[in-house]
């Protein structure tokens with residue numbers, strides 16, 4: 561176990577405006593860490609296929625500071641996979657995940673480190689309030705954490721994002737979870753070990769705009785629920801049972817009516833209502849099954865999670881990915897190819 565190495569992992573997608581503001585703050589914190597706690601701090605930026613000047617900026621940062629490393633993915637894979645790539649390439653000590661936009665203040669890192677030193681494996685920041693975010697985002701986020709908390713058997717702390725420190729053994733555990741649909745908050749919760757929350761105020765973005773619109777967030781929520789709960793499938797069963805019960809009672813009533821009063825044909829409106837209702841219920845159930853089936857299909861293809869385009873410095877901060885990090889032969893070969901190029 562390495563107790564004196566900490567790598568700050570930052571996923572960045574089109575963050576050319578924010579990074580120049582963030583890096584000096586991180587550098588100052590790393591200076592303080594080595595001075596006060598004897599911790600060898602590094603930064604690893606993951607460029608998630610940005611199309612602005614992010615990579616050029618990162619190259620300059622790597623050249624300017626030996627503690628900075630950067631890697632670039634072959635295209636935009638999304639934040640969860642960019643983080644996975646970064647965490648896979650931390651080869652010793654603990655990792656701390658930070659957003660590139662300054663919403664998670666780097667100045668809090670020493671508090672996280674203190675908890676890590678006390679022996680915690682997963683130190684996560686819990687948001688007391690979210691500044692600079694609209695009521696719609698805040699209320700939907702609030703509702704989402706409550707729903708997933710109820711549905712999932714895995715403990716997922718509420719109002720907790722990706723701002724967290726993971727010890728070496730937590731990282732090793734996380735690397736064993738190679739699913740394609742990665743809901744990171746759930747994966748962190750699944751790992752368990754000793755965890756503790758640090759309350760903090762989430763600041764507004766320092767620059768640029770959020771990469772997540774409401775539609776993306778909705779899909780993210782679906783991802784979370786389907787990855788960590790099969791409750792919706794059970795819901796389909798109950799919906800079917802309830803419908804069947806009502807239908808049975810209604811059928812008895814129709815038969816009784818015909819026998820007692822000789823009232824043969826129920827009207828067209830009732831028939832349409834029943835057909836449409838049953839059709840709707842069946843489609844909902846099919847859709848629910850489809851959500852899971854589609855994910856199963858994605859998993860069964862066994863593609864690598866991400867591809868690395870290039871890494872800086874060529875040897876150094878993030879020299880070798882740990883053996884557990886690979887997703888099989890194909891990815892290692894592809895990575896080797898892109899690096900030797």
Ligand code: UDP
Nearest residue numbers: 571572573608638639642659660770771772
């Ligand atoms: N991000 C990423 N890939 C993406 C989208 C976002 O790596 O496809 C990064 C982004 O650069 C930032 C973090 O994920 O560091 C959080 O994104 P953002 O601030 O847009 O999300 P929000 O804080 O609004 O939820």
Ligand code: MG
Nearest residue numbers: 659661663765
């Ligand atoms: Mg943000």
